[in-house]
């Protein structure tokens with residue numbers, strides 16, 4: 176099958192969070208299974224150009240209709256760790272992708288509406304005729320809308336669209352100007368509850384809703400999250416739409432790319448190890464301590480890696496830092512915040528613990544460093560308020576780092592409590608708590624830290640159980656292919 180992935184991220188060249196990992200990992204798996212996959216991305220100025228091989232201009236003059244003019248674009252091609260990627264670069268005064276950041280600009284709605292339009296225009300003009308267009312999150316929600324309302328009539332009758340919801344918190348609310356810009360026009364037609372009109376703000380267009388309404392199949396990134404967004408209030412206002420389209424909605428657990436995230440072959444860590452050489456993990460613990468000037472003491476290291484965002488449970492992350500330091504544990508954090516207030520909060524914490532030999536907070540994005548932390552720590556907290564899938568706990572499992580998570584979304588699908596799970600003992604792999612409060616995380620940490628000190632052999636058993644879990648792309652890859660097969664134009 177011929178699949179075009181249209182996305183705003185792809186690891187490691189353009190990665191903010193899990194979306195980037197998924198686009199890369201799924202594409203790789205689909206290719207291993209004999210399909211042809213091309214990834215279409217914006218040509219951001221902040222791409223990791225050192226990770227693109229053989230970047231070259233492949234389509235010189237792509238004119239993308241935009242309002243009543245056209246924007247001149249160039250399209251580049253390059254390999255990202257073996258994946259075929261096209262990068263669209265617009266030349267206009269807007270400088271849509273020359274902002275030194277991926278997201279967080281006031282005109283994000285226009286930047287990604289433009290990208291969606293440009294991706295289709297590129298496929299049309301270059302004669303690409305994929306069986307499946309797979310798009311992701313609100314940034315590319317307009318792709319199926321444009322395909323069925325416009326590009327189909329220009330000859331693109333063959334492709335079918337699979338649309339993946341990675342996070343319903345961000346839906347891409349915008350206004351009528353996007354209809355005019357993209358040439359969809361007809362506001363009275365699109366401002367309709369059955370089409371793009373936001374379910375709660377009648378003056379707004381909702382790009383994610385457009386993706387749900389117009390695509391042939393909608394997936395979300397874990398079965399539990401699929402159920403939560405259908406049956407609880409965790410759908411940020413899209414409940415009715417999801418209910419209407421529940422017949423084409425499914426939850427597929429994300430995979431982890433074990434070619435990138437595997438302590439046996441990881442080139443970013445000082446000492447490789449596996450389930451039969453767990454002792455070597457401690458060389459990485461030593462290296463992590465050296466890197467962060469932590470003292471060498473008989474204590475476990477607990478870590479947090481991830482965006483510092485409301486969703487991730489900022490009060491509980493803060494609580495965990497205090498709890499760990501007061502209970503014989505070292506704490507390491509790697510994270511960035513898109514929110515100035517939250518960023519400030521963690522800077523203050525960092526200053527407070529600057530001289531503490533058991534704590535280091537690294538505020539920044541550093542892919543290579545994250546590998547060392549996964550390898551060197553013994554526990555990882557993921558106390559999210561909600562979590563569509565969550566990759567960090569699955570990566571941690573592979574590295575023998577025991578996750579301590581809140582039972583929500585994909586966390587509940589992947590982590591099984593050492594004491595309370597109804598699974599057989601050899602399938603239990605972490606610690607799980609329910610209540611989003613201090614007592615919840617304290618009690619889970621208490622059990623985890625207690626086990627580390629009191630029953631080290633049992634703790635090692637838990638680490639090994641986690642390393643044996645198969646959260647590779649093998650199963651999800653097949654699920655996606657089944658969906659593609661189900662919707663494709665035969």
Ligand code: ADP
Nearest residue numbers: 192193481482510511539540541542565566567
């Ligand atoms: P989300 O997609 O909500 O951000 P996920 O758990 O699905 O969260 O994916 C997070 C991914 O981003 C993981 O690969 C994690 O290692 C990586 N990551 C998050 N923050 C950082 C950071 N500050 N530095 C390096 N990698 C990070």
